[in-house]
Amino acid sequence: MQPDIFGPGTGTDTSGVLTPGAVGWAVGVAAMAPSLHNSQPWLFHWNGSDLEVHADWSRQLPVIDPDGRQLLLSCGAALFQGALAMRALGRTAEITLADEVGAGIPLACIHGATRDERAPGFEEWALVNAVFERRTTRAMFNARRVPASLLADLTDAVSLEGAHLHVVAEGDTTQVTALAHTLALADRAQRASPHYRRELQEWTRPAGDGTPDGVPQVAAGARRPVPEPEPGEFLQRDFGSDRLWQGPPEHPTIMLLSAEDDQQSLLRAGMALARLLLVATAAGAKASLLNQAVDLAGSREMVRRHTRTPALPQVLLRLGYTDEVAAPTPRRPVTEILMTSDPCTWAPSPR
Numbered sequence: 001m002q003p004d005i006f007g008p009g010t011g012t013d014t015s016g017v018l019t020p021g022a023v024g025w026a027v028g029v030a031a032m033a034p035s036l037h038n039s040q041p042w043l044f045h046w047n048g049s050d051l052e053v054h055a056d057w058s059r060q061l062p063v064i065d066p067d068g069r070q071l072l073l074s075c076g077a078a079l080f081q082g083a084l085a086m087r088a089l090g091r092t093a094e095i096t097l098a099d100e101v102g103a104g105i106p107l108a109c110i111h112g113a114t115r116d117e118r119a120p121g122f123e124e125w126a127l128v129n130a131v132f133e134r135r136t137t138r139a140m141f142n143a144r145r146v147p148a149s150l151l152a153d154l155t156d157a158v159s160l161e162g163a164h165l166h167v168v169a170e171g172d173t174t175q176v177t178a179l180a181h182t183l184a185l186a187d188r189a190q191r192a193s194p195h196y197r198r199e200l201q202e203w204t205r206p207a208g209d210g211t212p213d214g215v216p217q218v219a220a221g222a223r224r225p226v227p228e229p230e231p232g233e234f235l236q237r238d239f240g241s242d243r244l245w246q247g248p249p250e251h252p253t254i255m256l257l258s259a260e261d262d263q264q265s266l267l268r269a270g271m272a273l274a275r276l277l278l279v280a281t282a283a284g285a286k287a288s289l290l291n292q293a294v295d296l297a298g299s300r301e302m303v304r305r306h307t308r309t310p311a312l313p314q315v316l317l318r319l320g321y322t323d324e325v326a327a328p329t330p331r332r333p334v335t336e337i338l339m340t341s342d343p344c345t346w347a348p349s350p351r
């Protein structure tokens with residue numbers, strides 16, 4: 001169920017302090033963020049003035065994400081949405097990123113104690129609304145082109161958060177072909193690993209099983225049969241070479257978000273990803289993520305060379321339009337992710 005949207009300045013008690021309901025709403029908005037395999041690797045703690053965002057390292061995916069890089073991207077996306085919610089509650093929502101890692105130390109804090117005299121503007125409300133509309137799509141796109149004005153907005157959105165967006169120029173078939181080839185190689189290499197397939201399977205859910213995480217089969221949009229499937233196996237990341245661009249009439253725009261690999265840069269890149277996806281959603285566009293291409297060090301380096309990006313590849317996306325409505329993915333209840341006790345007792349350090 002979607003939380004209600006409060007007006008600015010509501011959700012406070014008579015002394016202006018945020019009520020537990022308002023904090024819970026902000027956490028619910030944060031938790032609608034995208035995450036690798038819908039692992040939702042985050043926990044939150046309200047310390048009386050700040051909403052702390054913690055990593056839940058027990059939800060790291062050891063095969064696909066051995067360094068926790070995509071876990072931090074996911075937490076960055078939740079951080080952006082948590083701050084957006086705090087702004088909607090009329091708070092200043094300044095973000096402080098941690099510069100150390102350790103048990104009980106939050107990745108970031110969102111300041112929630114100070115009222116902002118400026119009410120959130122139309123653009124911020126449009127992004128809040130987009131939180132509940134955004135879904136990862138795995139459908140084919142139609143022939144409608146992404147307008148240059150939206151591409152400019154997305155580039156600005158990403159640089160506002162300190163990351164870099166490379167948009168593959170329309171008609172640059174050399175670059176699209178090189179990226180498609182790299183994606184296909186990576187896809188094949190990953191699928192050849194029984195460990196990868198087992199992990200993917202562990203995070204893919206049969207229809208209606210009621211689990212509050214992972215990707216339901218219906219959202220995965222399995223189209224192709226799995227070569228040599230295990231019992232019950234189907235494709236969750238259904239895009240090899242044929243999914244980057246499927247030929248006319250499809251007309252996606254391919255883009256790469258890049259940033260450095262330190263903790264703060266990854267959190268900023270995750271924030272940039274969330275802002276990009278919400279700006280795109282508010283404009284009616286849909287996105288697929290094609291991260292097989294950047295999971296493995298070798299293919300990631302090939303992507304960097306093909307795109308000549310100034311930083312390290314983090315997320316490869318295709319953006320476009322489709323009338324197909326992607327199925328929603330579940331979320332863990334707020335009561336499971338908003339912790340009330342001392343963070344040292346539930347937030348271990350990374351392995």
Ligand SMILES: Cc1cc2nc3c(=O)[nH]c(=O)nc-3n(C[C@H](O)[C@H](O)[C@H](O)COP(=O)(O)O)c2cc1C
Nearest residue numbers: 034035036037038070073135136289290291292329
């Ligand atoms: C860092 C990151 C990497 C992702 N990689 C892929 C991917 O390679 N393929 C894919 O289909 N979805 C990918 N996703 C999307 C997630 O599967 C999706 O966000 C999650 O299932 C929740 O669904 P939703 O985005 O519709 O809310 C990725 C998301 C994140 C944050």
